[in-house]
Amino acid sequence: MVFVVGGGLCVIGQLLMDLTPLTPAHVLVLFVVLGGILSGVGLYQPLVDIAGAGATVPLLGFGHALVAGTIEDINSFGFLGIFSGALKATATGIMAAVVFGFFMSVLFNPKGKGG
Template sequence: MVFIKAFVIGGIICALTQILMEKTRLMPGRIMVLLVTLGTFLGAVGLYEPFAEFAGAGATVPLLGFGNVLWKGVREAVDANGFLGLFQGGFKACAVGVSAALIFGYLASVLFEPKMKKK
């Protein structure tokens, strides 16, 4: 049942994002930033953790989860190091994910021929 719930919640998040991409003139990069910012905001106001406990990987894998990871890293670093934590917490919390995205993105661009989206 856990897998079904994660699949359904993750699918709903992806479907809503796809609707946003199709029905607005927002570029994909802006939509990605919107999702990360929304995850950060939900984490800051305390709504993301209960949502993630309910939805499991369906909530933590999409970009909303990345925003929440950034928020948690910054919050912990600020608690430990004060003002400097603003600059180091997010990097420490998401370093592995960002590194993997960069490496696999580069490999995909080498192996395949990327094309720009037509207007």
């Protein structure tokens, strides 16, 4: 189920980019927001339970993590959980992206648009 769900989500994203005027940035934002909305109304967690990483690794999973972390911290800390939940739930992934992005930019010589 991991590969079926994860692959299906990727196919949907690719079709959106190929068949509509949406850019990759539009699809990224759409998927993160959609994952957050589906998580907020309780529809994304059952998919995570069935597909595991097939549902948490794609961009919808990031939106789900933001909302699920916020809800968890609101239940634990009340109003202050609004400000801490999303950051605590996604800090590892964000930090990994920043650190690996930095090291890749140091190790490789990126070329600008002009060549």
